[in-house]
Amino acid sequence: MNHRQITRRGRIVRALLLLRGALREIFDESAYARFLTRQHVPSSPAAYRAFLRECGIRKARQARCC
Amino acid sequence: MWVVIAGLGALATATIALRRGELINAMWLVVAALASFALGYRFYGSFVAAKVLALDPSRATPAERLDNGRDFVPTNKWVVFGHHFAAIAGPGPLVGPVLAAQFGYLPGTLWILAGAVFGGCVQDFVILLFSVRRDGKSMTEMAREEIGRLGGFVAYIAVISIIVILLGATALIVVNALKSSPWGTFTIAMTVPIALLMGFYLRRLRPGKVLESSAVGFVLVMLAILAGKWVSQDPTFARYFTFAAPTLAMLIIIYGFAASAMPVWLLLAPRDYLSTFVKLGTIALLVIGILAVRPVLQMPALTRFVDGTGPVFAGSVFPFAFITIACGAISGFHSLISSGTTPKLIRRETETRLVGYGAMMAEATVAIMATIAACVLQPGTYFAINSPAGVVGQTAEAAASTIRNWGFPVTSAEMQSLAHAVGEQTLFNRTGGAPAFAVGMAHIFSRSLGGDAVMAIWYHFAIMFEALFILTILDAGTRVGRFMLQDALGHIWRPLGRTSWYPSILSTSAMIVAAWGYFLWQGVKDPLGGINSLWPLFGIANQLLATVALCVATTIIIKMGKAKYAAVTLVPLAWLVSVTFTAAWHKVLDPNPRIGFLAHARQLAARAAANSMPGLSRLILNDRLDAMVTGALVGLVALIVVESVLVWGRVLSGRNRVEVREAPFVASRFAAEEQA
Numbered sequence: 001m002n003h004r005q006i007t008r009r010g011r012i013v014r015a016l017l018l019l020r021g022a023l024r025e026i027f028d029e030s031a032y033a034r035f036l037t038r039q040h041v042p043s044s045p046a047a048y049r050a051f052l053r054e055c056g057i058r059k060a061r062q063a064r065c066c
Numbered sequence: 067m068w069v070v071i072a073g074l075g076a077l078a079t080a081t082i083a084l085r086r087g088e089l090i091n092a093m094w095l096v097v098a099a100l101a102s103f104a105l106g107y108r109f110y111g112s113f114v115a116a117k118v119l120a121l122d123p124s125r126a127t128p129a130e131r132l133d134n135g136r137d138f139v140p141t142n143k144w145v146v147f148g149h150h151f152a153a154i155a156g157p158g159p160l161v162g163p164v165l166a167a168q169f170g171y172l173p174g175t176l177w178i179l180a181g182a183v184f185g186g187c188v189q190d191f192v193i194l195l196f197s198v199r200r201d202g203k204s205m206t207e208m209a210r211e212e213i214g215r216l217g218g219f220v221a222y223i224a225v226i227s228i229i230v231i232l233l234g235a236t237a238l239i240v241v242n243a244l245k246s247s248p249w250g251t252f253t254i255a256m257t258v259p260i261a262l263l264m265g266f267y268l269r270r271l272r273p274g275k276v277l278e279s280s281a282v283g284f285v286l287v288m289l290a291i292l293a294g295k296w297v298s299q300d301p302t303f304a305r306y307f308t309f310a311a312p313t314l315a316m317l318i319i320i321y322g323f324a325a326s327a328m329p330v331w332l333l334l335a336p337r338d339y340l341s342t343f344v345k346l347g348t349i350a351l352l353v354i355g356i357l358a359v360r361p362v363l364q365m366p367a368l369t370r371f372v373d374g375t376g377p378v379f380a381g382s383v384f385p386f387a388f389i390t391i392a393c394g395a396i397s398g399f400h401s402l403i404s405s406g407t408t409p410k411l412i413r414r415e416t417e418t419r420l421v422g423y424g425a426m427m428a429e430a431t432v433a434i435m436a437t438i439a440a441c442v443l444q445p446g447t448y449f450a451i452n453s454p455a456g457v458v459g460q461t462a463e464a465a466a467s468t469i470r471n472w473g474f475p476v477t478s479a480e481m482q483s484l485a486h487a488v489g490e491q492t493l494f495n496r497t498g499g500a501p502a503f504a505v506g507m508a509h510i511f512s513r514s515l516g517g518d519a520v521m522a523i524w525y526h527f528a529i530m531f532e533a534l535f536i537l538t539i540l541d542a543g544t545r546v547g548r549f550m551l552q553d554a555l556g557h558i559w560r561p562l563g564r565t566s567w568y569p570s571i572l573s574t575s576a577m578i579v580a581a582w583g584y585f586l587w588q589g590v591k592d593p594l595g596g597i598n599s600l601w602p603l604f605g606i607a608n609q610l611l612a613t614v615a616l617c618v619a620t621t622i623i624i625k626m627g628k629a630k631y632a633a634v635t636l637v638p639l640a641w642l643v644s645v646t647f648t649a650a651w652h653k654v655l656d657p658n659p660r661i662g663f664l665a666h667a668r669q670l671a672a673r674a675a676a677n678s679m680p681g682l683s684r685l686i687l688n689d690r691l692d693a694m695v696t697g698a699l700v701g702l703v704a705l706i707v708v709e710s711v712l713v714w715g716r717v718l719s720g721r722n723r724v725e726v727r728e729a730p731f732v733a734s735r736f737a738a739e740e741q742a
Contacts, residue, residue, distance in 0.1 A: 022148030025141060025411075026346075027276040027339055034135045048273030056330040058137070061549050062407060065399045066158040066232050066392070066539070066608060 075101025092438040099434040103427040106183035111423040118631040126734040128201045143417040151425040158393030159433035161499035166390040167440040168378040170368040173387040181395025182430035185638035191422035192619045197405035199728040205405040220706040228607040234585025235600040236536045242498035248307035249298035256290035264336035280343040319583040325541035326575040341538035358514045365441035377453035380660035385649040389605030394433025398611025439506030446476025451502045454595030489522035497595040504528035547578040588688040610703045617710040650700040663693035
């Protein structure tokens with residue numbers, strides 16, 4: 001594989017990672033990961049319930065656009 | 067390269083503006099849009115960023131200074147872009163351009179291009195930046211601080227009014243899309259248990275795996291669409307899912323109340339995820355479909371209805387095309403998102419241009435795609451779907467004959483055949499924009515994927531997408547309205563302000579649902595189809611909120627000592643004031659009963675005096691209420707405009723000490739890291 005092909009592949013991988021990052025942020029997966037890091041707990045139904053309690057009010061107050 | 071882009075844009079815009087009497091390809095619209103937005107972003111956006119806002123890459127944003135891993139999180143700019151776009155993209159840019167297509171493709175397209183570049187993108191961008199410089203403060207807080215207490219109060223009233231009117235108008239779109247449609251109703255009904263299942267999956271089986279559960283939910287929704295065909299063809303099952311408009315309206319009102327009072331994780335959150343998943347996927351599909359098919363527009367550039375006699379909604383091209391397009395060009399609602407979650411995620415000030423200006427450009431591109439979806443239909447078909455029975459006639463023959471007399475060929479047999487192809491009993495009088503958009507989308511998709519054989523599947527996919535989208539806005543909007551009401555009522559009696567106290571939850575939910583439910587009910591009972599009254603009312607409310615946002619932005623720009631650049635927000639502000647105030651004047655006082663609420667009330671009153679018909683007094687009351695709501699909104703916004711002008715005068719004359727309420731400067735470590 002030449003240098004140009006490697007660069008192109010790198011760009012594609014970076015774009016896909018960004019897309020994945022955006023989707024994880026939109027779908028609150030990143031927020032949950034940050035919650036686990038902050039609380040120093042592994043993922044579990046109890047941890048997710050605690051996360052939902054914390055972000056529930058914030059989420060419910062977010063207006064959805066027209 | 068920019069010279070080539072400018073040349074292409076000029077050629078495409080000239081083609082769509084000057085061609086008369088011959089059909090043009092939709093790609094001209096796409097090229098004009100992409101070139102205009104690219105030029106707008108590169109040159110106008112840069113000018114606003116550099117000269118007006120003076121973006122400072124060395125200044126720490128609240129995401130950096132207040133980083134708590136929860137609300138304030140420095141995030142990659144493309145991730146914030148996606149997050150912001152997902153939050154601002156709603157049904158408005160899909161429905162508005164479809165309705166405005168009654169004037170032809172030209173007025174709507176030109177307004178989307180110019181309105182987005184000089185109005186909508188600028189509004190979103192400057193409000194986002196000003197919120198970033200104020201620790202992520204909301205638009206209403208900035209209005210109170212920068213303009214005065216009245217500004218904050220007016221912004222609050224405008225926000226809650228727009229929420230109520232928006233929910234009433236969009237609920238009517240769902241009712242009109244699902245009435246007498248067992249296939250569509252079954253599919254949408256199934257999204258409720260699917261969302262509940264997703265909630266269970268997330269909480270019990272795979273905690274936090276939202277993308278995974280959304281994908282599972284999407285597969286189940288697709289299965290529900292396929293099963294819907296079977297349900298609609300089975301006489302026994304079809305009966306259970308065939309509802310008239312009033313029954314559907316009641317069901318939606320009950321749903322709105324229940325969803326608002328339920329725990330967030332149970333229904334709202336999973337539905338929101340599912341809706342976002344479908345939304346992003348469908349918008350991408352629509353763009354790909356249009357680029358692949360490159361359809362020819364059947365609608366002329368301008369129709370005879372620019373004079374205000376249109377059947378879809380009454381009113382001339384100025385001002386009604388502008389308030390009808392609404393979110394596709396500029397949306398006051400975006401200022402709430404730009405001063406909500408997004409400013410708390412921005413990593414560098416310089417990234418606000420991509421997120422604020424850029425995401426609105428993406429939204430305007432969606433609006434162009436919706437214009438194309440509506441205009442690929444034969445005009446006769448478009449008007450047959452979008453015209454209410456009160457205008458074109460009660461029977462299929464009468465409607466087709468009326469539309470033919472306008473110069474748009476269509477027959478009842480053609481409409482019957484189209485209805486059969488998309489799995490519906492009839493497509494006449496399906497007002498609201500959603501069915502026309504769904505037929506247009508199915509038309510485009512069926513030419514790129516699967517042919518006519520799957521047109522019904524695509525149609526019901528589009529209906530499901532819009533209805534799911536709108537129902538998510540209904541439950542989220544009801545909840546947001548409930549919180550706002552609880553916050554306000556908490557000042558009167560503290561327990562009412564407790565968001566977890568059930569008597570407060572139930573009573574405030576009931577108040578909000580009753581408010582938008584009333585608008586929905588009046589729309590369902592309106593002989594002119596409801597959209598004729600409600601969508602302009604929504605458009606006026608939305609653009610008035612944009613007026614408030616631009617007042618805040620202009621005030622801050624003048625206070626920053628940049629008065630010589632104030633035209634950047636002052637020109638769109640002046641345009642919006644002229645559009646919304648003219649539209650409001652027409653909607654309240656126009657002597658034509660199809661336009662003016664009061665003239666319509668007088669006409670009904672005369673009819674009631676001549677022969678006592680049941681239900682007329684309710685219709686008269688509705689007209690007077692709509693007139694009062696419109697007048698009150700315009701009056702309040704006029705107050706904020708006057709107060710803003712007084713503030714500008716005091717600042718410019720040096721009578722007031724200028725106070726820019728920005729957070730103090732702190733150097734960004736990201737800038738230092740980059741330099742190192």
